Amino acid sequence: MEDMIKSLDVARIRQDFPALNERVNGRPLVFLDSAASSQKPVQMLAALEQAYRTSYANVHRGVYYNSERTTDLYDQARGKIARFIGAPAPENVVFVRNATEALNLVAYSYGRHFLRAGDEILLTELEHHANFVPWLVLARERGVRLKFIPLTPQGTLDLSKLDELLTPRVKLVTFAHVSNVLGTITDPKPIIDRAHAIGAKVIVDGCQAAPHMPVDVGALDCDFYALSGHKMLGPTGIGVLYGKAEVLDAMPPFMTGGDMISNVSFDSVSWNDAPVKFEAGTPAFVEAIGLGAAVDYLAALGMDAVRAHEREVVAYALDRLSEVPGATVIGPTDPDIRGGAVAFTIKDIHPHDLGTLLDREGVAIRAGHHCAQPLHTRLGLTATARASFYIYTELREVDALIEAIYKAKQVLRK
Amino acid sequence: MEDLYRENLLDHYENPRHHGTLEHADFSHEESNPLCGDRIRVDVKLSEDGSQIVDIAFSGDGCIISQASASMLMEEVDGKPISDVQKLERQDILDLVGAPLTTARVKCALLGLKVLKAGLYQYLVDHQD
Known part of the structure; x- marks a missing residue:
């Protein structure tokens, strides 16, 4: 029996996902919408x-x-x-x-x-x-x-x-x-x-x-x-x-x-x-x-390893988002009780405008009510932005997200 | 992207024209875009014979594209005959925005026109002789 959970070799995994090598708007794709639908490995x-x-x-x-x-x-x-x-x-x-x-x-x-x-x-x-x-x-x-x-x-x-x-x-x-x-x-x-x-x-x-x-x-x-x-x-x-x-x-x-x-x-x-x-x-x-x-x-891969990897990415994303002025994460702040999706708002920027501006940087996130309108109403929100992660997500992609958010704030003077 | 969120669009968002409500409007109409929660209300005051827009205002909340394009639309139709409003189409709004929009965002841009046309249509149905 192994006590240690093996960790994912993300660089190796990414080679199995041809769609991740695409460029969007002249930039490498940073795909952060796996909660909506995941990318596909060549084996499948x-x-x-x-x-x-x-x-x-x-x-x-x-x-x-x-x-x-x-x-x-x-x-x-x-x-x-x-x-x-x-x-x-x-x-x-x-x-x-x-x-x-x-x-x-x-x-x-x-x-x-x-x-x-x-x-x-x-x-x-x-x-x-x-x-x-x-x-x-x-x-x-x-x-x-x-x-x-x-x-x-x-x-x-x-x-x-x-x-x-x-x-x-x-x-x-x-x-x-x-x-x-x-x-x-x-x-x-x-x-x-x-x-x-x-x-x-x-x-x-x-x-x-x-x-x-x-x-x-x-x-x-x-x-x-x-x-x-x-x-x-x-x-x-x-x-x-x-x-x-x-x-x-x-x-x-x-x-x-x-x-x-x-x-x-x-x-x-x-x-x-x-x-x-x-x-x-x-x-x-x-x-x-x-x-x-x-x-x-x-x-x-082992689902324990998958979970451990996503927990690490989510913890890093929560950490980086907490540095961004005006950013509010929706939901628990403890990565131990969080899955691979992080919804957030940026003060004075509508999630759709944020989504469009991030897209120009090659960063794909979801913006809207994510098919959970009653929940958004309960939270007093009409829409949120959501970044979600998977087995192929690298920490540098979280960095790309944060950089793109700063750029959007600059364009919109927020 | 800077070409979309450029000065003119941001200016309309930050300083919306004809923003607010009209006290004695001949018709008012409001709709939202269920996808993102953009919401726009339009109040319209018509001339005596009902053929021309003499005052117009919009209110609401939502993304920059929806609110700025509504502001641009207000400027465009204020003082115009209603027959001109009936002729306005999707492309006219996209021309006002003046920068390429992705499919998902076209809906945001068109919300103001949709609200205005739906309100006008209802007014005309209610005032048939």
């Missing part, structure tokens, strides 16, 4: 190309060589992802388009089947729209009430009133493992255990966690876990819903059609078993194979 791109170039055919259809080979690759990818997130079996992994679809699947299938008027769903004030709007729609449609775990002034979840919030009417509890705005890492286990104690099911939105730190859904004991492939080196159009076997089995299908059936006659139909029950039609199997290659890449 090669897996996509090989799946399309060699022995390509649809899955779960033919009895001929190509179809069986592609089906094997698809099944292998499911197994790789199950192992990566600590799922007990590949059958716990449902392939979807993205985390938004994963959360909608739970809202439509589980929510509409099991929730009744007067039931309650407990979420938090920091959710991304993807883990808020599906519940809002369900609440309106079914007379279900939404309740929110509030925030502390530091930007963490205020769990002091959790027992009061967890009334017997609460049937679902859902929260982001890591906030895409505040960066806050929430320890899911205590919330999951307390929710289970009152019989509620728990959904964890792992979009900003699974790419950045070790995740073990088995140990967490959550009922569902959602993630997006494109944020973790994978292609677009593929995401994952993890579900406990007994919960997935009890749920009706979300969409119906081919592949997800067991028997169809002119007047009746029976469903296939999970996960295929939730994968109507031809799935994005090449993208799933690509995501399999992406998690191979991450697993080889």
Whole structure:
């Protein structure tokens, strides 16, 4: 056993990411928007190309060589992802388009089947729209009430009133493992255990966690876990819903059609078993194979090492930003409880103007409400700027960010 | 970038023309850009026969592009017949800004015109004979 976490060889890693060598507006690209979508390693791109170039055919259809080979690759990818997130079996992994679809699947299938008027769903004030709007729609449609775990002034979840919030009417509890705005890492286990104690099911939105730190859904004991492939080196159009076997089995299908059936006659139909029950039609199997290659890449680096690297970059960014006059970091200041995203404001400069001026220096950041409007309203802000980091981020890129911010201040005379 | 955030644009942002609200406006309209929260309200006073803008003001908050282009638009349309306003298009605003904008920022620049046209349209619907 190794006690020391190995550290990432970032210079070596960057060689696997051709897009990082591009120049933008005549300057080397400084890509600080991985929380929105990550760049892609050549190993993942090669897996996509090989799946399309060699022995390509649809899955779960033919009895001929190509179809069986592609089906094997698809099944292998499911197994790789199950192992990566600590799922007990590949059958716990449902392939979807993205985390938004994963959360909608739970809202439509589980929510509409099991929730009744007067039931309650407990979420938090920091959710991304993807883990808020599906519940809002369900609440309106079914007379279900939404309740929110509030925030502390530091930007963490205020769990002091959790027992009061967890009334017997609460049937679902859902929260982001890591906030895409505040960066806050929430320890899911205590919330999951307390929710289970009152019989509620728990959904964890792992979009900003699974790419950045070790995740073990088995140990967490959550009922569902959602993630997006494109944020973790994978292609677009593929995401994952993890579900406990007994919960997935009890749920009706979300969409119906081919592949997800067991028997169809002119007047009746029976469903296939999970996960295929939730994968109507031809799935994005090449993208799933690509995501399999992406998690191979991450697993080889070691997720403890990934987390340690990002913690270092975040700590450095918090430090450098604190030197900039007028800069305010949103969210916790302790890098131990922060994921790879740092949202901030610069006094008297609108985030969009900052984003445009930084772009001219080749620095790519996100500006806006980051699909978390209720949170921004709660914070009294309309928009923030956000720099986010990943396995390929170097400290010199944080320096480039800071330099570009000073330059923007100069141009705008702030 | 200096060519976009140049003197003229920054001047309109820091010293906006026709900034504020009108007490006896014939119509007022407000909209925001949901992406970034830019918000603009326009108040318009028309001539007796309703054919011409005789006074106009805008208020709101947001990025430099949205607020400065609204200020430029106010100067452009003040005193003009409403038929001229109806003819204004995207390119006219981009010409006023006078520097290349990326796709994402074009929306910011066009917010003022969008608000003015939507308000005028509603006024004309409400005042059909």
